[in-house]
Amino acid sequence: MEKQHSHLSQLHDYLQSQLHPTQTGLTPNQGPGVAESLLAIIGRLVELERRLAESQSYHELAPFGEIGRVVREARKRQELTIEDLADLADVGVSTIIKVENGKNQVQATSLIKVAQALGLDLLVGGR
Known part of the structure; x- marks a missing residue:
């Protein structure tokens, strides 16, 4: 059963599809731009959201x-x-x-x- 993508995951996929190295206008020494930083943050949020959903799938959590x-x-x-x-x-x-x-x-x-x-x-x- 495939899980439906969350809004964060969809946003992450969209931004990733829109960012191409030639579109950023960065030279190798300039580092990431705002879009790339946002993409990294959203990627981290997607991972945290996945981990939360996984932890909630446990039937019984006990101390x-x-x-x-x-x-x-x-x-x-x-x-x-x-x-x-x-x-x-x-x-x-x-x-x-x-x-x-x-x-x-x-x-x-x-x-x-x-x-x-x-x-x-x-x-x-x-x-």
């Missing part, structure tokens, strides 16, 4: 402290036992128990393996 709950719910939804998940993730049963109980003594690599085995993404963002 770090709720990883255990999210993992447990995903495991149960997939009808996996703790042992099944440990095998799939190639980690120990004790690791799964620690993750689901919210213990902080789990290595990041193990947590990533567990998330991947369940088809979950771990996201990091600014505050």
Whole structure:
């Protein structure tokens, strides 16, 4: 399914189609003109808009402290036992128990393996 272009994306495409090196009248030492700068800014806004839409596509975003709950719910939804998940993730049963109980003594690599085995993404963002 192809997504419809946003207004910013359409504006970016239009400006890009209208700017030709011969039309700007710039020599290589003059640097970008106003139109090129505007095109760069709009391009950045299009990228930010794409990233926002992508982040909103996640069904459930939870703070770090709720990883255990999210993992447990995903495991149960997939009808996996703790042992099944440990095998799939190639980690120990004790690791799964620690993750689901919210213990902080789990290595990041193990947590990533567990998330991947369940088809979950771990996201990091600014505050």
